Amino acid sequence: KKMTDGDVEMREEEELHPLEEKLQEAREKGDKVALAEIILAECEREDVKAVKAREGAVYAYGKLLVEKHDVDGMKQLLVDVRPFFGVIAKSRTARIVRKLFDMVSASGCSLEEQVNLVEEFIVWSR
Numbered sequence: 001k002k003m004t005d006g007d008v009e010m011r012e013e014e015e016l017h018p019l020e021e022k023l024q025e026a027r028e029k030g031d032k033v034a035l036a037e038i039i040l041a042e043c044e045r046e047d048v049k050a051v052k053a054r055e056g057a058v059y060a061y062g063k064l065l066v067e068k069h070d071v072d073g074m075k076q077l078l079v080d081v082r083p084f085f086g087v088i089a090k091s092r093t094a095r096i097v098r099k100l101f102d103m104v105s106a107s108g109c110s111l112e113e114q115v116n117l118v119e120e121f122i123v124w125s126r
Helices: 018-029 032-040 048-067 071-080 090-106 111-125
Strands: 002-005 008-011
Touching (some): 018 048
16 A cells, blocks of 8 residues: 655555564574474465465575585475475476575585485476
């Protein structure tokens, strides 16, 4: 909603979606459990705020795993986000998968494990 105050245009603050609020808190605290709950939360494709919150949680969770060099956690994250990919557009899915694979590489995952993950993802995507 737009409001005008004389010649100055102001916007009312939009209300945060519950998942957005939870994401903000989880990021501040580095709370992996809360981030995982957001990632696994169900949402509709049309619920743009919830989709963005889930995507943000995926990246925040991945970042925490990379910081701890948790290769197994990154592998599990790639499996856990698969249901989310059914809700979002293929182009967005491709972007997220690309970023996650970059994170896998940064987490210290061996080249052989990375190849296995890519092959597994190819099989899953068919």
